[in-house]
Amino acid sequence: MEETTHTRKFGKRRMKKKTNPQRYLPLELIVQILLRLAVKSLIRFKCVCKSWFSLISHDPHFANSHFQITAKHSRRVLFMSNHVPTTLSLDFEALDYDNDNAVYELPNPIPNYVEPLRHFKVDYRDTNSSSCRGFIFLRHNQDLFIWNPSTGVYKQIPLSANDSNSFHSLYGFGYDQLRDDYLAVSVSVRSNKLMGYPRLRIFSLRDNTWKELEAPHSPYVLYASNNIVGSLFNGAIHWFVVRGDIKRQVIIAFDLMDRKLLEMPVPDGFHHSSGNCNLWVFGEFLSLWAKDYANKRVEIWVMNEYKVHSSWTKTLVLPIDGISTLSFHPICSTKNGDIVGTDGVTQLLKYNDRGQLLQHGSFWDGPLPFGSQVTVYTQSLLPLPGDNMQA
Numbered sequence: 001m002e003e004t005t006h007t008r009k010f011g012k013r014r015m016k017k018k019t020n021p022q023r024y025l026p027l028e029l030i031v032q033i034l035l036r037l038a039v040k041s042l043i044r045f046k047c048v049c050k051s052w053f054s055l056i057s058h059d060p061h062f063a064n065s066h067f068q069i070t071a072k073h074s075r076r077v078l079f080m081s082n083h084v085p086t087t088l089s090l091d092f093e094a095l096d097y098d099n100d101n102a103v104y105e106l107p108n109p110i111p112n113y114v115e116p117l118r119h120f121k122v123d124y125r126d127t128n129s130s131s132c133r134g135f136i137f138l139r140h141n142q143d144l145f146i147w148n149p150s151t152g153v154y155k156q157i158p159l160s161a162n163d164s165n166s167f168h169s170l171y172g173f174g175y176d177q178l179r180d181d182y183l184a185v186s187v188s189v190r191s192n193k194l195m196g197y198p199r200l201r202i203f204s205l206r207d208n209t210w211k212e213l214e215a216p217h218s219p220y221v222l223y224a225s226n227n228i229v230g231s232l233f234n235g236a237i238h239w240f241v242v243r244g245d246i247k248r249q250v251i252i253a254f255d256l257m258d259r260k261l262l263e264m265p266v267p268d269g270f271h272h273s274s275g276n277c278n279l280w281v282f283g284e285f286l287s288l289w290a291k292d293y294a295n296k297r298v299e300i301w302v303m304n305e306y307k308v309h310s311s312w313t314k315t316l317v318l319p320i321d322g323i324s325t326l327s328f329h330p331i332c333s334t335k336n337g338d339i340v341g342t343d344g345v346t347q348l349l350k351y352n353d354r355g356q357l358l359q360h361g362s363f364w365d366g367p368l369p370f371g372s373q374v375t376v377y378t379q380s381l382l383p384l385p386g387d388n389m390q391a
Contacts, residue, residue: 031055035066038074039150039379042066056381063381067133074379077331077340077348078136078149089149090348092332092340092376130173130229134380137173137184139229144184146173146205150379157184157203158210170222172230172237174256181206181385185230185237185254187215187261200254200261206385215261219244220252223274230254231279233286234306240266240279240288249274267301267312282315282333289330296321298328300339318355323347332376342374 025033034042034055046053055062079088130137138145144157170187184203200215220241222228230237236253243250243263251264270288277290288301298318305311316339320328323343330341337353350358 027051031062035062035069038070039066039381042381043150060383063383067378067380067382071378071380075332075376076379078131078373078375078377080373080375087149092348093334130232131375131377132174132182132232134378134382135173135182135384136375136377137171137229139171144171144203146182146184146384148380148382148384149377151381153384155205155384157205170220170228170230170239170241170252172232172239172254174232174235174237176256176259177235178257179206183256187220187239187252187254198261202259213259213261216263218263220250231281231286233281238279238286240274240277242274251279264307265309267303267309267314269314270301270312272299280330280332282330282339283337287315287330291320291327293326296326298330300330316351316353316355318351319357322357323349329374331374 034045034052037045042056046056075092077090077092079090134148134150136147136149138147143159145154146157147154170185172185172187173182174185175182182205184205186199186201186203188199188201197217198215198220200213201210202213203210221244222239222241230239232238235257236255238251238253240249240251242248249266249270251266252261253264254261266288270290272290272292276293277288280287280289282300282302286303286306290299290301291297292299296319298320299314300316300318301312302315303312318328318339320326325343325347327344328341328349329344330339333339334350338358339351339353341349341351343349352358
């Protein structure tokens with residue numbers, strides 16, 4: 001009788017185990033969940049198991065799918081300075097300085113802190129930056145770098161032999177969707193009393209080589225160092241320059257797929273010193289901002305229809321008399337149309353679409369060093385083409 005009871009109990013325990021099989025998620029479902037997570041979380045999750053590490057670190061299809069899904073809501077502002085030295089990443093939609101997810105420090109991209117580049121000293125007073133598909137493009141004098149702040153991947157672009165002889169150089173970085181290639185662009189003008197015809201060169205990351213292209217026979221002059229690196233918009237890189245032969249401000253644009261340089265006039269009624277204005281991207285439009293010191297304001301001009309000159313309109317006037325520095329540099333716009341920028345020192349400011357100053361706050365402990373760089377980037381896991389990537 002005792003043996004029969006023990007047997008029954010043992011049998012029930014065995015049956016209980018059988019009715020509770022180990023739970024698991026199909027790999028396809030796991031991938032779909034991971035594709036919707038933030039890059040910062042995915043970087044941490046690489047250590048969960050070998051399959052996750054391989055998927056997140058080495059699968060280009062996963063990286064591309066993740067970018068397509070999350071790009072619209074993963075933009076951040078990057079602050080760089082080697083004088084502090086600190087590199088901060090900020091969620092400009094939140095502007096919550098006490099939230100670790102809104103503001104966090106990144107591993108410093110400055111070459112002093114990257115072993116293979118210890119010989120190279122970056123001074124951000126002579127540095128300009130832009131971004132494309134998660135990559136930051138840095139120009140320091142004649143040295144060019146591409147860096148993904150989310151993954152730490154970086155690449156130094158070899159200097160074109162012709163660049164060392166140029167007096168002025170414009171630079172840009174973008175993605176050629178037609179050829180699945182990233183291009184660094186150089187538009188240089190030889191010194192001749194600030195006059196000369198441009199030389200147009202592109203560096204293909206896929207081919208790892210420079211190539212010279214035909215350029216327009218128009219002399220362009222650059223009067224403001226903040227315009228050296230162009231603004232990426234609608235598959236083209238844009239610069240704000242002066243055409244020397246007619247003494248007029250113009251916008252020149254390099255189409256990344258057609259690989260041609262074209263020229264567009266500035267808005268009618270736009271009369272500002274070249275050193276007090278620049279191009280930027282305002283929501284879904286190419287835009288110009290200009291500081292009007294006499295009237296203590298910043299004007300925002302928008303091209304409502306791309307390449308249509310008559311569509312330029314002065315959309316906003318932002319008063320700056322309430323800002324201690326009497327300066328405002330637009331950086332980006334939020335989803336609801338607010339404009340975020342800096343006062344040129346330590347304050348991050350936000351205006352609404354009616355020109356009212358909403359909020360401001362310091363993003364740096366102590367004075368912000370002169371020349372520190374601010375750029376908008378999109379978090380991504382995307383790799384660069386070629387075998388010369390490092391991390």
